[in-house]
Amino acid sequence: MIVETTLAELALPRVGLVTGAGATGPELAAATAALAVLLADAGRDVGIAVPVVTAAGEGDAEVITRLSGRSAQEWQRLHEALPPVAAAERAGVSLAPAVKHALRAAGTEHDALLLHGAHGLLVPLDARGGTLADVGTALRYKGVSTGIVLVTDLAATALDHVALAAEALGRRDLPVVGVVVTGVGTEGALERAHLQSLPRLAGAPLLALVPAGAADLDAATLSSQAPAWFSPDDWWTMSS
Numbered sequence: 001m002i003v004e005t006t007l008a009e010l011a012l013p014r015v016g017l018v019t020g021a022g023a024t025g026p027e028l029a030a031a032t033a034a035l036a037v038l039l040a041d042a043g044r045d046v047g048i049a050v051p052v053v054t055a056a057g058e059g060d061a062e063v064i065t066r067l068s069g070r071s072a073q074e075w076q077r078l079h080e081a082l083p084p085v086a087a088a089e090r091a092g093v094s095l096a097p098a099v100k101h102a103l104r105a106a107g108t109e110h111d112a113l114l115l116h117g118a119h120g121l122l123v124p125l126d127a128r129g130g131t132l133a134d135v136g137t138a139l140r141y142k143g144v145s146t147g148i149v150l151v152t153d154l155a156a157t158a159l160d161h162v163a164l165a166a167e168a169l170g171r172r173d174l175p176v177v178g179v180v181v182t183g184v185g186t187e188g189a190l191e192r193a194h195l196q197s198l199p200r201l202a203g204a205p206l207l208a209l210v211p212a213g214a215a216d217l218d219a220a221t222l223s224s225q226a227p228a229w230f231s232p233d234d235w236w237t238m239s240s
Contacts, residue, residue, distance in 0.1 A: 019117030
C-alpha cells in the first residue's frame with residue numbers, strides 16, 4: 001500500500017511548519033486546521049500561528065480558526081494580497097523579524113505549535129529577508145524539535161513543487177515530517193501517479209488526503225470528517 005503511516009503513528013515534533021508546495025490559500029489553511037484538530041484529538045495542547053497575513057478580506061488565520069474551532073494567532077497583518085515585504089512597503093510599515101516571533105512562540109506552554117507558512121518556504125517574511133526555512137533553522141539551532149509538513153495538490157506541477165521544496169529543506173537539514181494532499185476529488189491516472197511518487201520525492205510519508213471543498217466546511221463537520229482524511233486508504237485502495 002502507498003499510505004501506511006498515519007498521523008497517530010508519527011513522533012511529531014513540538015513545532016510543525018506547515019507550508020505549501022503547490023497548495024495555497026484556503027486549501028492550505030484547511031490542511032493546517034485538520035492537522036490541529038487531529039493533534040488535539042491525540043491529546044496535544046495545540047497552538048497555531050501565522051507569521052504574516054496579507055489579505056484584504058478573510059486571511060489564513062481566520063480560515064484556520066473558523067475550520068478548527070481553535071484560535072490561530074496572526075503575528076503581523078497587512079491588508080493587501082501581496083508578498084509580505086511588498087505589502088509592508090506599500091503600507092509604510094516595518095515587519096518584525098519572523099525568527100524572533102517564532103522563538104518567543106516556541107517558549108509558550110503549548111506542547112505542539114503549528115506555524116502556518118502561507119507564503120511558502122523561501123519568500124521573505126521581513127525586511128531582513130528572513131524566511132520560513134530560516135525560522136525552522138533557528139528553532140532547531142535553539143534545540144526546539146521542528147519538522148516540516150509539505151502541503152501540495154494533484155496538479156501537473158505538484159511533483160516538481162514537492163521535489164524542489166524537499167531539496168531546499170535537505171540542504172538546510174530540516175526534516176520533512178510528511179505530505180498532505182489537498183483538493184482531492186475523483187481518482188484518475190494522474191492522481192494515482194502522483195500519489196505513487198510523492199513519498200519518494202518528499203522523502204517522507206503521505207499523511208492525509210484532504211477533499212476538495214474542505215475550506216467551506218464548518219468546524220464541527222471538519223472535526224468529524226478529518227480522521228478519515230488521515231487514513232487515505234479510506235478514500236482509495238492503492239497498490240504499489
